[in-house]
Amino acid sequence: MTITYALIQMLEKVAEKTDRARIITKAEVFKLILNGKAVVGCEYRKAGAVHKEFGPVIFASGGFGADFGSDSLLAQYRPDLLHLPTTNGEHCTGDAIKMGEAIGATTTDLEWVQVHPTGLVKPDDPDAKVKFLAAEALRGVGGLVLDANGKRFANELGRRDYVTGEMWKSKPPFRLCLNKAAADEIIWHAKHYTGRGVMKFYESGAALAKDMGVPLQTLVDTHQAHYDAAKKTEKDPDGGKWPAYPSGKSWDEASGKTGSGKKFYHNVIDGSKVATEPFYVAIITPVIHYCMGGLECTVLGECITKAGVIPGLYVAGEAAGGIHGNNRLGGNSLLDCVVFGRVSGKAAVKYTFGAGDKFRLCPTPLELKELVK
Ligand SMILES: Cc1cc2nc3c(=O)[nH]c(=O)nc-3n(C[C@H](O)[C@H](O)[C@H](O)COP(=O)(O)OP(=O)(O)OC[C@H]3O[C@@H](n4cnc5c(N)ncnc54)[C@H](O)[C@@H]3O)c2cc1C
Known part of the structure; x- marks a missing residue:
């Protein structure tokens, strides 16, 4: 949504100035790719074709405040709210929660919808x-x-x-x-x-x-x-x-x-x-305005199962649960997005390159270092 546009401007800059990021628009991620218990990528649909992308995944797909179908998250957790209108865009269907649950990720507070x-x-x-x-x-x-x-x-x-x-x-x-x-x-x-x-x-x-x-x-x-x-x-x-x-x-x-x-x-x-x-x-x-619940995660934004951290899977923003208790205060979502966007991004980089950049194949370009200072 427009309100978070400012938050992704950095990603745009990285994509424009280096080959370290690509922005793929009009794409719908629908499945995680696993290698054993680790998430190693995702599958997405774009223009009728299915594609794969590899690497750690950070879910940032928003809440489920517009998930109104009969098998929706609202129907499951807050059927009493199904008749209400919403302020959320039609993309707010809890896709991260559904994809996470499909591989055993735990959720929290899904019944708390503001x-x-x-x-x-x-x-x-x-x-x-x-x-x-x-x-x-x-x-x-x-x-x-x-x-x-x-x-x-x-x-x-x-x-x-x-x-x-x-x-x-x-x-x-x-x-x-x-x-x-x-x-x-x-x-x-x-x-x-x-x-x-x-x-x-x-x-x-x-x-x-x-x-x-x-x-x-x-x-x-x-x-x-x-x-x-x-x-x-x-x-x-x-x-x-x-x-x-x-x-x-x-x-x-x-x-x-x-x-x-x-x-x-x-x-x-x-x-x-x-x-x-x-x-x-x-x-x-x-x-209906905001979902306090979502995927459970660690302080680093790592998604978890009952057995512990899921390697390679992170969550930030409204898709994450448990940050705001049972009633988010106005203004705090964007703060949450900035904080946990950075936290999960850094954690994913560390996971990818290993402690002390052990697995990094080439040095970080200077312009990228400048951007992320
Ligand atoms: C009208 C309105 C006003 C608000 N005002 C404020 C405010 O003043 N202050 C504040 O703190 N909060 C406010 N909020 C809440 C805040 O805007 C949201 O909680 C916040 O935008 C959530 O950010 P997000 O990045 O987690 O998800 P979103 O901003 O919802 O972005 C999710 C993105 O993921 C994409 N996506 C979803 N599913 C998929 C999929 N399967 N594959 C690929 N992409 C997918 C969507 O298209 C979207 O681009 C407001 C919310 C609304 C609706």
Whole structure:
């Protein structure tokens, strides 16, 4: 996906400047090649033909958040999520896990699949299986999440699993509403989503209430209660009666009742402004987003069986399991990709060339040394 393009630029440079790397595109790896217990290569399909490539293999094929078939990993481990849409591209079918399992590699945490609260619903295509994701920042700048009745029901700044959990208990459709100050802070996103048809601009809160089919007074009351909680927090941060997230006390009843009360407020408006306030609003829905589980591996990214390390097989990125516990925090996947991409790459090089470059047939070219410094 585009988001990881920057991460493979180094590989592109190596491929351009040396003959040490080749990038093969439009190819589907489907099988590992074994020599005894060691992985010595893989088979792949390209343009209808089957090819083989030899050497250690590092799986970096992503998660299984779009593996929806009847014999899919989601069907096996999280059948309860099969009906949900996904933010994942169609390549996310857990191929590494399946190929690894075929040679006895162990997996971990496959049942831990993250469901993100803010998949964007396109009103003219509400059942689309793949959804755009609303960036976390939309809630960070002060976006409020309302239920079908125009009421808040959660701490918008809570963890993904928490907000999603509260959505299951509340009445859809859910709306993410940004008032003018909030939208202005992130206007590029707001305009981008609006252009894509997954967000709508309302000239006033009155127009929004009409479209939602709720009394304007409900939106006024919702904003006033949120505003009051913000002002009380300013004066007396820990004086509220509700348990707050991540700690302390909250004045916010709507989220406080969930046990994860809101403590931080941004771009709040009082109820009197709502009728004439412009809003950017998106309909949101829980959406499959990330697989915490995957192939089990060592700290060097080596895949393992119950008997120990599989020589020549490594994993990095979302295909690997166990890095993020049962709930990955936003932003940490790309960090994981960089760290374990490097770790597994170095381990594979060491494995190939042996300790002290014992098996290296020719010296490393200077330009490659410069690149990997
Ligand atoms: C919409 C969206 C927004 C996100 N935003 C963030 C963010 O802001 N911060 C963050 O940290 N994380 C974010 N994530 C999560 C993060 O992007 C992914 O977890 C990460 O891209 C996984 O990287 P990867 O290299 O493991 O797999 P991927 O990026 O999924 O890449 C896997 C590659 O392997 C290829 N492939 C798959 N199977 C095969 C096969 N059999 N043969 C050959 N090739 C194959 C695919 O075509 C693809 O090119 C986001 C995810 C999504 C969907």
